Amino acid sequence: MLLTQLPIAWIAGLKLYTYSTNECSISVKLGVLNKNPFKSMFWAVQGMAAELTTGLLCIDCIQNSGQSISMLVIEQKAVFYKKAKGKVIFTCKQGKKIKELIHCAIDTKESQTVSLKSDGIDEAGDKVSSFEFVWSFKLR
Numbered sequence: 137m138l139l140t141q142l143p144i145a146w147i148a149g150l151k152l153y154t155y156s157t158n159e160c161s162i163s164v165k166l167g168v169l170n171k172n173p174f175k176s177m178f179w180a181v182q183g184m185a186a187e188l189t190t191g192l193l194c195i196d197c198i199q200n201s202g203q204s205i206s207m208l209v210i211e212q213k214a215v216f217y218k219k220a221k222g223k224v225i226f227t228c229k230q231g232k233k234i235k236e237l238i239h240c241a242i243d244t245k246e247s248q249t250v251s252l253k254s255d256g257i258d259e260a261g262d263k264v265s266s267f268e269f270v271w272s273f274k275l276r
Contacts, residue, residue: 158231186267
C-alpha cells in the first residue's frame with residue numbers, strides 16, 4: 137500500500153509494525169533519506185508516521201462500516217521531547233474511540249470530529265515526540 141498509495145512514506149522508510157482494530161504502530165528508522173542537518177529524524181517524517189497510525193485505524197473503521205464516509209485532518213499539534221535517532225515506533229491506541237465516532241456519524245448523518253494521539257517511542261523506551269490529529273468524518 138505504501139508504494140502505491142503513499143510513495144513518500146515508503147521512501148522515508150515507514151513500515152507497519154503492529155496492527156489490530158484498536159491499535160496501530162508504524163516504525164521508522166533514522167536514515168539518509170529522512171534525517172535533518174542535526175543528525176536526527178526530520179520532524180515531517182515523524183509526523184507522517186504518527187498520522188499514518190491514526191489514519192489507518194480511521195480507514196479500517198470506515199471500511200468496516202460499509203458506508204461512504206469522507207475523512208480529513210482539520211487540525212494537528214506536535215510536541216518534541218528529544219532528538220529522534222535510531223528506530224522510533226509511533227502508536228495510536230484509539231481504535232475503539234474511532235469506531236464509536238463513525239457509528240455516531242452514520243446515525244446522526246452529521247459531521248463528527250475526533251482528536252487522536254500518536255506517541256513516538258525510541259529504542260531506549262523514551263518518548264521522542266507526541267502528535268495529535270483532529271479528524272473530521274462526514275457521511276457522503
